[in-house]
Amino acid sequence: MAGGTVTRFAPSPTGPLHLGHAFAALTAARLAGPGQFLLRIEDIDQSRCRPEYEAMIAEDLHWLGLDWPQPVMRQSERLPAYQAALDQLAASGLTYPCQCRRADIRAALSAPQEGAPVIGPDGPVYPGTCRHRHMAEASPNDTIRLNSAAALAHLGLDEVGFLDENVAPGVAHRLAAADLIAGIGDVVLARRSMGTSYHLSVVVDDAAQGITLVTRGKDLLDSTWIHVLLQKLLQLETPRYHHHRLIRDAHGKRLAKRDDARALRLYRAEGATPEDIRHMLGL
Numbered sequence: 001m002a003g004g005t006v007t008r009f010a011p012s013p014t015g016p017l018h019l020g021h022a023f024a025a026l027t028a029a030r031l032a033g034p035g036q037f038l039l040r041i042e043d044i045d046q047s048r049c050r051p052e053y054e055a056m057i058a059e060d061l062h063w064l065g066l067d068w069p070q071p072v073m074r075q076s077e078r079l080p081a082y083q084a085a086l087d088q089l090a091a092s093g094l095t096y097p098c099q100c101r102r103a104d105i106r107a108a109l110s111a112p113q114e115g116a117p118v119i120g121p122d123g124p125v126y127p128g129t130c131r132h133r134h135m136a137e138a139s140p141n142d143t144i145r146l147n148s149a150a151a152l153a154h155l156g157l158d159e160v161g162f163l164d165e166n167v168a169p170g171v172a173h174r175l176a177a178a179d180l181i182a183g184i185g186d187v188v189l190a191r192r193s194m195g196t197s198y199h200l201s202v203v204v205d206d207a208a209q210g211i212t213l214v215t216r217g218k219d220l221l222d223s224t225w226i227h228v229l230l231q232k233l234l235q236l237e238t239p240r241y242h243h244h245r246l247i248r249d250a251h252g253k254r255l256a257k258r259d260d261a262r263a264l265r266l267y268r269a270e271g272a273t274p275e276d277i278r279h280m281l282g283l
Contacts, residue, residue: 004035013053016263020247039068082196097138098130121222125185144190207236
């Protein structure tokens with residue numbers, strides 16, 4: 001929608017929606033204002049995604065009073081777009097194939113001389129074991145990683161920054177290049193058998209949908225450094241961000257899809273109304 005705010009809610013159809021999803025969707029719709037709220041289905045992990053969960057997502061969101069344009073974007077239908085982005089990064093010499101398994105990474109990081117592993121948004125920061133490899137050596141069983149140091153040098157950046165409307169509004173978040181390399185490292189851009197990863201697909205899809213305001217939980221705040229870097233490398237616009245609070249249980253634990261006791265469908269079965277859900281969420 002020209003001139004208006006465009007937001008999105010992008011769930012994975014791997015289980016029923018819970019209260020945390022409801023808060024995220026309602027927040028995205030509210031912040032779109034008179035602009036446009038979009039639904040995107042993040043189903044790149046076909047081993048876990050189910051059509052029945054996708055149908056349940058749409059039913060629950062409609063019950064909450066939300067609506068969105070059709071057709072809905074599905075990541076499983078966008079593999080050529082992700083491959084084009086990978087090819088663009090590879091042509092600049094910024095990616096490399098990685099044959100390390102999780103066990104290999106754990107073993108490398110547990111070596112006595114390495115000290116305690118640094119934990120980034122994707123877990124332990126990759127130690128760079130395969131960084132010497134070239135894309136010409138890639139096999140179907142490899143993951144593809146971004147060489148973060150080379151990427152920052154390619155752009156001539158000594159820091160990465162973005163604006164967040166909810167976390168310190170009006171103040172730019174900035175991360176020095178050295179801190180990004182040390183604290184985030186060479187993230188995976190394409191996983192085995194998927195052809196992409198969350199980081200790559202979310203950047204490509206947000207640009208394709210013209211998203212101007214990305215709304216998501218504060219648990220993804222550190223991933224935004226990666227996304228802004230990829231946006232710059234792929235010559236895409238950087239949207240505004242709103243990292244909202246997380247919905248937690250009585251013990252302060254963030255809700256997950258395994259928390260079926262808080263699934264929207266169960267609240268609905270017990271007679272809850274959409275207004276009840278909004279009240280529970282403090283909306």
